[in-house]
Amino acid sequence: QVRLVESGGGLVQTGGSLTLSCAVPGSLFPLTAAEWNRQTPGNQRELVAKSTSDGPPVYGDSLKGRFTISVDNAKNAVYLKMTSVKPEDTGVYQCAVYGSDRRYYWGKGTLVTVSS
Numbered sequence: 001q002v003r004l005v006e007s008g009g010g011l012v013q014t015g016g017s018l019t020l021s022c023a024v025p026g027s028l029f030p031l032t033a034a035e036w037n038r039q040t041p042g043n044q045r046e047l048v049a050k051s052t053s054d055g056p057p058v059y060g061d062s063l064k065g066r067f068t069i070s071v072d073n074a075k076n077a078v079y080l081k082m083t084s085v086k087p088e089d090t091g092v093y094q095c096a097v098y099g100s101d102r103r104y105y106w107g108k109g110t111l112v113t114v115s116s
Contacts, residue, residue, distance in 0.1 A: 002028070002105050004095050009110030012085055020110060022078040022095030028105065032098035034071050034078045039109075040091035048093065049080060087116045 008020040020036070035050040049069035050058045057069050068081040078095055094109040 002099075004097065004105055004107035006093065006095050006107045006110040009093065009112045011113045011115060012082075013115050014085065014087060016085055016114075017081070017083045018085065018112060019082070020080040020093055020095075020112070022080075022097075022107060024076050024078060024095075024097055024105075026076045028097060028099030028101070029073055029076065030100055031071060031078075032100070032102060034069065034095070034097045036067075036069060036078075036080045036093055036095055038089075038091045038093045038112075040088065043091075051078075082112070085112075085114045087114045090114045 002025055005023045006020060012018045033052045036048040037045055038048050039045045047060050048063060049067055051069045051071055059067060066084050070079045090113050092109040092111050094107055096106040098104055
């Protein structure tokens, strides 16, 4: 079973920065789309950012300008750069992609905790 592997989560102070990484099997490239979703305490799973091959990135409400998604084809990786983080950004961040086979793949997620 193909799995993505996220890393880079941890404890960060309010206002700080963090970059999450997602290792994607090379066989899935070129990607049709890549995204980061998150599950925050007490809330439903929500889209954080989505990158597609045919348009500009899309970000969740209030996240544009603070978060940036990027895809590195050479390193077989997807990244999420988080800046000016807030306590409400605390949650499990999960990477997902649509591979070259047009199937959907995802990882187990990485926990981000923002201290106030």
